[in-house]
Amino acid sequence: MLDRCDRVQIAVHDAAKAAQRYGQLLGSAVARRDHSRHLGARRTILAVGESEFELCEADGAGLTQDFLAKRGEGLMTAGYCTADLDSMVKRWEGLGVAYDRDAEQLYLSPETTFGLPIVISESTYRPRVGPVSFLYETTNTLASDWRRVAAVYAGLFGLDPARFSEIGSERFGYVGTLTLFDPPNRLDRIELSQVTDDVHAMGRFVKKHGDSLYMCYVEVHDWPAVRGRLLEANARYTPRGSDPATDPDGGWVHPKGLHGLLLGVSRTGLAWDWSGREELVPSV
Template identity: 40%
Template sequence: MLKRVDRILVAVNDLDQAEKNYQEILGAARIKDFKSDYLNANIRLMALGSSEVELCASSGEGPVKDHLENFGEGLIRGGVTTDDLSVFRQYLKDHKVECIEADGRLYPEASDLYNLPLVVSSEPSSPNERVPGPVDFLYELTLVLRSNWQDVASAYVDRLGVKREGMVAINNSRFGYVGSLMMFDSQHQRLDRIELSEAHDEAFPMGRFSRKRGDALYMCYVETDNIADIIQRLDSRKHPWISRSGTSQERDGLWIPPSVLNGLLLGVSRTSHAWIWSGHPEKVQPLDDAGK
């Protein structure tokens, strides 16, 4: 029932500062400003490749203010699409997931989804045009778990309609977690997914995060066809980044720490490279064919 990861919502202190930041580092471009009564926030909607980021500044009591007071700036919700909002809302109701309809979309109750804070929009009739810049699209929302990942996966099969046959097992010794990629497309033609990462070892950042926050949204991923451009944007502003390969000439991927993007931890992978850990390494394009 879920089609794509289409957006992220980020709580920020200052819309103008955050807009400048996302434009300079990721090439994001402003679309419009609007007010969300449900979030009690002023929102600046920006295009991010063919996806979107919503920068959310609190205008009073509500979830954005709560996040800023408790955790500071950072990722507050991940956005996904579905073909028919009314059908999906009824599906959620039938599967005991409460939700609010506001801002022309659905806000499922996070506590019914192991604290996964989603916002669900209608899948557009035609793909969004990609804005100029190094980012192609968002494709992953990462949920760090204290709970058993298999229990969460079973819940999402039931409550979100994700197909079990599309799941891809993951076991990452570098970052100390096990879990599953809940792929939206069970035929694996697209990367869009929710990653379930069960992490307990406090020798690793994800284990420390789960100790403090329990089950919680942790980060997201984008794909790029120009990783060199992102690195240049970071280096020219003396921002830190973490190499995937550990080499000085990174060409496959990187992580941008929360200090750079208003509290957002962002993973970046080059075109097709994420298929290495997504069940289909044969889909990875050689560097000569994949662009920069």
């Protein structure tokens, strides 16, 4: 029932300042502004490729203010979309799952989804803006057993476990799976990463926060342009290879560069390399 990764919601102190930074590094543009009752926030919504990044400023007491007080600026909510919100509601009500509907968005509590705050929006077409193509992954870091989490998500969202792709990394210290929604047509998925130690950065994060939302990933159709933006702005980023000035594939932008958001970036099709379909990776 999930079509794709659609958006992320990011708690910030100053949305205007954050929007300027995201535009500088990712070529995003302000699409609109509104208010969220559920988040207790004024939102500045950025077009980032085909996806949207919501910059949320606290508007009094509520979830956004609580997040900022506890964690500071950073990634607050993972967002996906479906073609039929009402059918999703019926599914959850049949399972006895509590949710909140705020305008045309559905919110699930992180207590339901292993520390992963989730918002579901209705699927819609958007033209691409800037050198980013789309958001395709949000990472649910786990102390819990990833197999149990995968089974719960399959039931909550009508996903097919036969499409999932197991993952693991000694470099980053985790095992888990990618809950791919529609392979090989699209990369969209929730990454379930159960940490294997508390030495690596991901493990330290889980030791502090437990089951949680950690980061997200975008695909870019013009990686040299994004790489140039990062270098020109002296933004801290780690390339996939050894040379940040010439790396052909992508990398990770440090949270300090994007108001608390750890953002992975990969060139077109590269992510199939670790998504069970290496044959789909195009040459540079």
